Amino acid sequence: MNLLAGARAMEARPVTLADIIPDPRFHCSFPHDISALDASVARRGVINPVWLIPSDGKYDLICGFRRYRAATKAAQEKMPALILEGADEYTLLLMQAEENSHTRGLNLLEKAMLIRSAHASFGKTPEQVIDTLFPAIGLERSMVMYNAISQVAEYGPYTQALVASSGMGAKQAAVLAQFEKEERELAAEWITDHRLGLNQCVQAFEALLDIRVNQGLSASEVMDEMEKAAAQNWDATRRTDVIFNTLIKKSKPALASMEYDFDDAVAALTLPPQVRIRPPKNFEGRHIELTIRADRAESMSAAIAALGKVERGGLEKLFKWI
């Protein structure tokens, strides 16, 4: 489909920033980091023209919100623009969506905002959105997907920022729908504060949900408890590690209790520090792993000698867990 059929694009020409009005219906940018763009625009100005439509003697911004923001921040007076005439406005939305999707990729929140805009500002039905916008932004035709993504536009600011900055996909974000708005916001703020990566972020939401479902504790109760698990004077990385691991253990109490018991049994063996004994993952499987970590032959030989003295009964205890 030629989205621009019927539209006339003039030559790119400089337009005064003061004459450009960002049209919120077309705004979908939710970048997590535009510092590179800011620096480039500050240094060399905007290179690729933004897209505008004439509006009461001024221009509405259709495509290029991030460039516009960077140019404004760099206090530039003008930026290059293509002035489009004659295309209907929904076509322009599709065009800018496709352009952004191809050039920089859209995050999940941006896709959600586009869906909301198509629906709320252009009166499109879900079916029409799926038929027109979805192919423009690389989504498969699916009402399930429509429902899953569009709800992200209704989330609170912390959750939205987390979705955008973590790079969550629709499948990963599905767990968010299981929380009440307020609880989801609190959790998103907490997870953002702890700077968890994408996988950890999803695991943390999953753990909070499991704890609520299985133990009846709200996310805020759990977060308070987790904060107490790490001393305030620890550095941020250590605190986050401890908090995250404690959270995962809390969500899996049966496995955690097995792990504690197993660790106790290993500790009772009084092994040399070079030796590590680990159960199979999740205690599934039939093998216990023993590793010796040594940087010198003497150290390894000492560890092997020490292992020879370990009581068989103590070792046998370990196997009762698997």
Place this chain on the structure above:
Amino acid sequence: MSGYPIDRIAVTKEAGASPLLQRAIAAWPGAEVEQAQAAPEGDGLAMAADPVAQGKRTLVLVKNRGRFIRKCPGTMGLICCNYWVIDLVEGCAIDCSYCVLQGYLTDRRIRLAVNFDDMERELDTELAATDGPIRLGTGELSDSLMFDHELGISSMLIAMVRQRPRVTLELKTKTVNIDSILDTKPVENVVIAWSLNAPAIAYGEERGAASIEQRIQAASRAVAAGWKVAFHFDPLVIHDEWEAGYRQTAALLAEAVDPARVEWISLGALRFHPSMKDVIRRRFGAEGILKGEFALCPNKMRYAKPLRRRLFSTVKNALQEALPGAPLYLCMEGAEMWKAVFGALPQAMPRNAPMKRLFA
């Protein structure tokens, strides 16, 4: 009639001459009949809010160009019960919250292969290549008897195995659709099997299935008519008062069925691919079947090992008390779980152990 609604019957050109088409049209006279493409065409359900539920209302009659019969591949590290699967029907009219089909099939309609002749030929080829017995079932990607009153598929399958005594056919169901089976003389190498569960799970998680009481009553009728029966306590689910729930089902079963007439009872704990979590939450909520402590092992979510051990031991004890001597086995579990629950691996059990022959 079974009462499962079908709104649409799609048929490929090659399947158009099958008597099953006429039976389907007669069974669902209000259904639209349309031509389907021979090649996989997608299910056309993209715009449905719940494509899984919607797909259950379309029956597609096709010619199967691939294989019909395959040995259940098992999973590495787990003990295999030597089961063979017939891929005759893909898709199911029942809607269980834990059903693997929700995430497994790209075509969510019910696809029925009509080329029984090819299936029969394939079975003979497999028999020629195999020495031992073959335990064969159609209930892997469907319910074996869901449309039996409408289409009479079981009688075609029974006719197929009647002449092939090395094959044991298992018809696995959550329905009570056994009238047409009971109209025929019992066949030695056919077993009618019911999936059973705690009543609360059957009620809350198996939409469109018969109640536990109804299933057990149907089993009792089958036994009275001389048919062999089996049961699958699968998936065992940890839920509020689950011990009492499974004991109740065991007791109901013991009241209705003589354990000596039970061919086998399998026990399998709830398991699902991690990607199914979202589908289940979306379709059934987060607080139902997903309640519990799960761990990834090795590529499926299962209850954490100590929970599974307790679950199996409790249900096994309940069944052994209620139905002494009935052969029990674990489905999709490793050696360590067998040892923990039964004290030995099936191969190492005494020769007269009831489940022994399944694992020969």
